[in-house]
Structures are given as C-alpha cells and as structure tokens.
Amino acid sequence: xxxxxxxxxxxxxxxxxxxxxxxxxxxxxxxxxxxxxxxxxxxxxxxxxxxxxxxxxxxxxxxxxxxxxxxxxxxxxxxxxxxxxxxxxxxxxxxxxxxxxxxxxxxxxxxxxxxxxxxxxxxxxxxxxxxxxxxxxxxxxxxxxxxxxxxxxxxxxxxxxxxxxxxxxxxxxxxxxxxxxxxxxxxxxxxxxxxxxxxxxxxxxxxxxxxxxxxxxxxxxxxxxxxxxxxxxxxxxxxxxxxxxxxxxxxx
Amino acid sequence: xxxxxxxxxxxxxxxxxxxxxxxxxxxxxxxxxxxxxxxxxxxxxxxxxxxxxxxxxxxxxxxxxxxxxxxxxxxxxxxxxxxxxxxxxxxxxxxxxxxxxxxxxxxxxxxxxxxxxxxxxxxxxxxxxxxxxxxxxxxxxxxxxxxxxxxxxxxxxxxxxxxxxxxxxxxxxxxxxxxxxxxxxxxxxxxxxxxxxxxxxxxxxxxxxxxxxxxxxxxxxxxxxxxxxxxxxxxxxxxxxxxxxxxxxxxx
DNA sequence: CGCGGAGTTGAGATTGTTCAAGGATTGTGG
DNA sequence: CCACAATCCTTGAACAATCTCAACTCCGCG
Numbered sequence: 001x002x003x004x005x006x007x008x009x010x011x012x013x014x015x016x017x018x019x020x021x022x023x024x025x026x027x028x029x030x031x032x033x034x035x036x037x038x039x040x041x042x043x044x045x046x047x048x049x050x051x052x053x054x055x056x057x058x059x060x061x062x063x064x065x066x067x068x069x070x071x072x073x074x075x076x077x078x079x080x081x082x083x084x085x086x087x088x089x090x091x092x093x094x095x096x097x098x099x100x101x102x103x104x105x106x107x108x109x110x111x112x113x114x115x116x117x118x119x120x121x122x123x124x125x126x127x128x129x130x131x132x133x134x135x136x137x138x139x140x141x142x143x144x145x146x147x148x149x150x151x152x153x154x155x156x157x158x159x160x161x162x163x164x165x166x167x168x169x170x171x172x173x174x175x176x177x178x179x180x181x182x183x184x185x186x187x188x189x190x191x192x193x194x195x196x197x198x199x200x201x202x203x204x205x206x207x208x209x210x211x212x213x214x215x216x217x218x219x220x221x222x223x224x225x226x227x228x229x230x231x232x233x234x235x236x237x238x239x240x241x242x243x244x245x246x247x248x249x250x251x252x
Numbered sequence: 253x254x255x256x257x258x259x260x261x262x263x264x265x266x267x268x269x270x271x272x273x274x275x276x277x278x279x280x281x282x283x284x285x286x287x288x289x290x291x292x293x294x295x296x297x298x299x300x301x302x303x304x305x306x307x308x309x310x311x312x313x314x315x316x317x318x319x320x321x322x323x324x325x326x327x328x329x330x331x332x333x334x335x336x337x338x339x340x341x342x343x344x345x346x347x348x349x350x351x352x353x354x355x356x357x358x359x360x361x362x363x364x365x366x367x368x369x370x371x372x373x374x375x376x377x378x379x380x381x382x383x384x385x386x387x388x389x390x391x392x393x394x395x396x397x398x399x400x401x402x403x404x405x406x407x408x409x410x411x412x413x414x415x416x417x418x419x420x421x422x423x424x425x426x427x428x429x430x431x432x433x434x435x436x437x438x439x440x441x442x443x444x445x446x447x448x449x450x451x452x453x454x455x456x457x458x459x460x461x462x463x464x465x466x467x468x469x470x471x472x473x474x475x476x477x478x479x480x481x482x483x484x485x486x487x488x489x490x491x492x493x494x495x496x497x498x499x500x501x502x503x504x
Numbered sequence: 505c506g507c508g509g510a511g512t513t514g515a516g517a518t519t520g521t522t523c524a525a526g527g528a529t530t531g532t533g534g
Numbered sequence: 535c536c537a538c539a540a541t542c543c544t545t546g547a548a549c550a551a552t553c554t555c556a557a558c559t560c561c562g563c564g
Contacts, residue, residue, distance in 0.1 A: 083409070086495060091409050109395060111402040143361060150363040152404050157335070157343050159411035160456035164520070195542065204412035206521055211544065243338060416552075447510065458553055463512065 025075035025124070026050060028099035031182035036143035042136045052130060057123040064102065064117040070129035071103045071141060077123030078193055080202075081115045092202040094151060095120075095175065098191075099182045101128070101144045121193050159204055164213045166242040167203045169222065173244045176232050189224075189231040277327035277376070278302060280351035283434035288395035294388045304382060309375040316354065316369040322381035323355045323393060329375030330445055332454075333367045344454040346403060347372075347427065350443075351434045353380070353396045373445050411456055416465045418494040419455045421474065425496040428484050441476075441483040 030044045054075065057064060064072070064079060079096035093115060096102055102117055102125070104110050131137045154174060158167045172192075179190045196214065197207045205213070217223035222238050224231040232238060239245070282296045306327065309316060316331060317324060331348035345367060348354055354369055354377070356362050383389045406426060410419045424444075431442045448466065449459045457465070469475035474490050476483040484490060491497070 083405070085409075085413060089413065091413050093405065093408055109398045111398050111405070114402060114405060146361045146363050149401060150366060152408065153335070153345065153363070153366060155408055156345055156404065156411060157337075159408065161337060161341065161343050163518095197542085207543095208522080208545090209520055212520090215544090449510085459510095460512090460554080461552055464552095467512090 025098070026073070026126075028075070028182050028184065029073045029101075032099040032101070032144065033137070033140040035181045036140045036147065042140040043134060046131060046134060046137065050126060050128065050131060052127045054124050054126050057119045057125065059122065060120050062119045064119060064123070064125060069104045069113075070127055071101060071105060071132060072125040073128050074098055074100045074102060075124040075126055077119065077121045078191075079117060079119045079121075079123055080198075081112070081117050082201075083115055090201060092198070093155065094148065095202070097175070097178055098184065100148075101141050105132070105142070105145070120198060162242070164203075164205055164209055165216060167205065168199065168210065168213045169217060169238055169242045170244050171199070171203060172217075172223070172230060172232060173235060173239055173242070176235060187231070188233045188235060189229055191228065192225070192230040193228045277350070278325070278378075280327070280434050280436065281325045281353075284351040284353070284396065285389070285392040287433045288392045288399065294392040295386060298383060298386060298389065302378060302380065302383060304379045306376050306378050309371045309377065311374065312372050314371045316371060316375070316377060321356045321365070322379055323353060323357060323384060324377045325380050326350055326352045326354060327376040327378055329371065329373045330443075331369060331371045331373075331375055332450075333364070333369055334453075335367055342453060344450070345407065346400065347454070349427070349430055350436065352400075353393050357384075357394070357397070372450060414494070416455075416457055416461055417468060419457070420451065420462065420465045421469060421490055421494045422496050423451070423455060424469075424475070424482060424484060425487060425491050425494070428482075428487060439483070440485045440487060441481055443480065444477070444482040445480045 026048050030047050033042050033047065034044070050073075055072075057077065057079075074096055076098050078098075079102075081093045081096065082090050083093070084090050096117065104112060106129075128141075132141065151174070154170070158170050162170060175192065176185065176188075176190045179185050184191065196210045199205075200207045200210045203210070214223060214225070218225070222232060222234055224233065278300050282294075282299050285294050285299065286296070302325075307324075309329070309331075326348055328350050330350075331354075333345045333348065334342050335345070336342050348369065356364060358381075380393075384393065403426070406422070410422050414422060427444065428437065428440075428442045431437050436443065448462045451457075452459045452462045455462070466475065466477070470477070474484060474486055476485065
C-alpha cells in the first residue's frame with residue numbers, strides 16, 4: 001500500500017499551503033448549489049462574492065456552530081453528523097464534505113437539531129445566513145437539505161441489507177459521486193482524508209474488519225488508496241455489483 | 253406461546269366486526285395531531301368531522317396512494333415505507349400505524365417520493381388534503397412529518413450499533429411508545445399485527461434469528477405475545493437496558 | 505381431513521468481533 | 535540528527551453472532 005495519510009488532515013488535494021482563506025473554495029459551493037436541482041439557478045456571482053469571515057475549525061472533534069446555528073458553507077475539510085453513545089462510542093449518520101451546506105434554517109422545524117455536527121479534520125466554514133434573503137439561493141439550499149436527508153435512506157440500506165464488502169463499496173461510491181458532481185475528482189481518484197476507524201463508525205463495522213474489507217476491494221482491483229485519497233478505477237462495474245445508484249440523483 | 257395471529261390481519265384490538273368505517277377512528281388522528289408539538293393546537297372538531305370517503309386497502313402488499321399522493325390519515329391497519337431490492341427482498345424504513353399521517357405535501361420538496369408506502373395488513377385510510385387549508389392543521393401535519401423523519405435516526409442507530417437483542421427491544425419500545433402516545437395501549441400491551449418476517453425486514457435480521465431473539469426476550473420476562481398483540485411488562489427497565497429514549501419526544 | 509401459512513427447532517457454515525501484537529510514518533524535544 | 539511518543543495500519547487466532555438450510559409443529563380454514 002502506498003504511503004500514509006499525513007496526520008495533518010488539512011493537507012488535501014484542494015489545499016495549497018495556507019490555502020483555506022483562498023477565494024476559489026467558494027466555487028465548490030457554487031457548483032454544489034447548482035447541482036441541487038432547484039428550479040431557478042441561484043445567483044452564482046453573489047455566492048462567489050460572499051465576504052463573511054471564514055471560521056477555521058482547528059481540530060477534529062470540535063463541534064461546528066454550537067452557539068450560532070445558522071446556515072454555513074463548508075469550504076474545506078471533512079466532518080460528520082453524529083450522535084454520542086454510551087461508552088465513548090458514537091453513531092455517524094452522514095459525512096460532511098467540502099462544498100456542502102450545513103446548519104439550521106432559522107424557524108424551520110428541523111430534525112437536525114437532534115444531531116451534532118462535528119469536525120473530523122481541520123475545517124474551514126463560512127456563515128451564509130446573509131445570503132438566505134435571496135429567494136433563489138434559499139431555494140437551492142433547501143434543495144440540498146432534502147438531498148442530505150435522502151441520503152439517509154442509502155445509509156439505512158447499507159446497514160440493513162448489505163454485508164461488509166457491499167457496505168464499504170457502496171459508501172465509497174457515494175463519496176466518489178458526491179465529489180464528482182462538483183468536479184473534485186481526478187479521474188477515478190477522490191479525496192478521503194479519514195482513518196479506517198471513521199469508516200467503521202459510519203458502517204457499523206469494527207476497524208479491523210474495515211481494513212480486511214478494504215484489502216479485499218484492493219485485491220479485486222476495485223480500489224487504490226494513498227495518503228488522503230482513494231480511487232475507484234472500475235466504479236461502474238462496482239456500482240452495478242453492489243447495486244449502487246445515487247438515490248439522490250435529481251430528479252429521480 | 254399463547255395463540256397465533258389470525259391470518260386476517262385486520263381483526264385488531266381497535267376493530268370490532270366491520271368497524272373500519274366507524275367514526276371513532278378519527279379520534280386517533282386527533283390525538284396524534286395533538287402530540288405533534290406544533291405551536292397552536294389544531295381545530296379538533298374539524299378533524300373529527302372529516303367527511304371524505306374512506307378508502308379500504310384490501311390486501312397486504314398494495315401500494316397506498318400510487319396515483320393521488322395527497323396527505324392521508326391512517327384510520328386502521330399497518331403499513332410501511334420501503335424500497336424494493338433485487339431478488340424479491342426489500343428494505344423497510346418505517347412502520348405506518350393507525351393515527352399516522354402519510355403522503356406527500358403538494359409542492360413540497362419531499363424525499364418520501366423516493367419510497368413506496370405499502371400496506372402490511374388490511375388498511376383504512378382517508379384523504380385529508382381538504383383540511384390542509386387550515387393553517388393550524390397544516391402546521392400539526394408538518395410537525396408530524398418532521399417526527400417521522402426524526403425516527404429514521406433511531407433506525408440507523410439500531411442497525412448500526414445494536415446487536416439483535418437490542419435492536420428488537422428498541423423497535424418494540426418504539427412501537428409501544430408510539431401507540432401509548434395516542435392511547436392505543438392497554439397497560440403494557442400494544443398492537444402488533446405483523447409476522448416475524450416483517451420484523452426481520454425492518455431490522456436487517458433473518459426471520460429465524462428474530463424468532464430466537466423474541467424467545468430470549470420472553471425468557472427474560474420482558475416480552476409477552478399473543479395473536480396480534482405484544483406486551484412489554486417491564487418496559488422502563490428494558491428501555492434503560494438498551495438505551496431507548498424516544499428521540500422524537502417533543503421538545504427535545 | 506388435508507392444505508397452507510406462520511411459528512419453532514437443530515446443525516453446520518459464514519461473517520464479523522475481540523484481543524493482542526508488530527510495523528510504518530510523522531511530529532517532537534533533546 | 536536521533537530517540538521517542540503518538541497514531542494509524544496490518545496481521546493472526548480464537549471467539550461470538552448471525553445466517554442458511556431443512557425439517558417439523560401448530561393452527562385455522564375450506
């Protein structure tokens with residue numbers, strides 16, 4: 001296996017040295033909003049020009065927006081929605097990726113308040129509430145929130161009906177697809193800055209078994225992995241094999 | 253074990269002989285709407301007086317409201333939200349109980365269109381779209397829809413982090429709680445008109461293992477079961493043991 | 505009375521977990 | 535520059551949980 005993931009998670013494909021403040025990160029958000037399938041396409045210039053101060057979430061484990069729970073854009077880094085469990089364990093419900101929209105819409109009966117959003121690497125986020133006055137942007141954001149919920153169905157399918165091999169493959173395919181939609185992939189190669197234990201928490205499997213499953217995927221020629229990235233060279237075949245279809249494709 | 257479930261599922265605690273048309277069933281819906289936690293309590297008389305024609309869903313397996321996907325109240329019988337899977341298998345995402353609200357809110361970006369709502373027993377439902385003009389009722393319905401989504405989190409916790417024993421116990425506790433909220437329980441006793449295979453589809457376990465787990469629950473003195481019903485005599489202790497807390501309790 | 509559906513039970517095969525140890529990489533402080 | 539700690543990855547072996555297959559029972563129904 002080639003190389004290790006550097007312990008400083010922030011050092012990703014999309015990052016140059018002290019890049020988190022760079023303007024280009026908002027481009028990911030623009031593409032994500034565009035992919036949401038809302039009727040009117042949002043005013044992209046307005047998003048690109050968002051001038052709210054960036055917030056750097058230094059360390060993994062920090063809770064995002066504990067106090068101010070407004071809508072934020074994720075510019076860089078990975079997080080998750082989770083719930084703590086007895087004995088230091090926890091359940092992960094979803095991964096949060098660069099370009100994603102997180103946080104609560106004010107005065108919206110929103111079930112997400114029952115979950116914690118937590119950083120899994122260093123992250124950069126930016127407050128986007130000022131943009132929500134614009135109807136087109138608010139619509140696009142709402143569309144993305146529906147997609148996020150829709151993805152829970154896939155999570156339930158994985159946990160309920162798949163074995164370890166299919167679970168891992170299915171989740172990696174999701175991560176690949178989500179990044180491909182906003183142009184973050186390099187051919188079959190996509191970002192994965194997390195450890196195997198995180199995959200375990202997400203898929204309800206032990207870290208050891210995650211490792212064995214990844215090895216099997218590698219042996220089958222489906223997976224390659226390195227420091228901070230993975231690659232699914234034959235992802236179409238794999239998607240067919242494990243019954244993956246992005247159920248949040250839009251429209252159905 | 254005491255008795256078998258009669259093969260005609262419709263014959264439940266709440267049913268007398270040809271009861272599905274009886275007016276009293278709407279009382280369950282009223283209580284359910286009241287339990288939703290919306291700000292203003294809905295106009296209950298209006299709900300009780302709902303005069304739309306009942307629709308009898310004869311047989312298990314029939315899809316509810318394939319054509320007209322408006323909001324409906326469930327007066328009697330059980331159903332589920334599911335997605336079909338290759339090889340005749342399927343995933344169940346949630347059970348639908350008497351008193352529940354199902355169906356799509358028109359013009360709402362709603363992820364439920366990605367699922368099928370299917371009858372698991374004979375059911376009686378009634379179109380409720382005419383009531384949605386009332387703001388108070390619409391609010392209560394919206395609140396219930398959020399709760400339904402919230403319950404998916406529990407499903408993910410069960411599948412991802414519990415063993416068979418805890419999964420079954422946790423689900424039965426949910427079913428007990430949901431029925432208790434609207435006064436459908438008789439002490440520790442609640443309705444369960446489904447077969448063990450349905451529990452298996454819901455919890456990602458084989459029917460055989462469901463049976464063995466139910467036996468263990470019975471041996472531990474937690475569970476009693478008969479034709480169409482179950483009882484959780486020591487449900488507080490059981491809830492503590494498996495970490496059950498109705499995460500859709502309102503407010504948090 | 506025999507049929508069909510659901511519940512029940514046992515035995516063996518699979519899958520995944522736990523415990524424990526070793527190896528590689530990176531960052532840190534002397 | 536090197537020793538060391540920390541973190542993650544890797545591997546093996548024993549163990550536990552769950553599945554599959556197959557038979558058998560019980561009951562209601564026609």
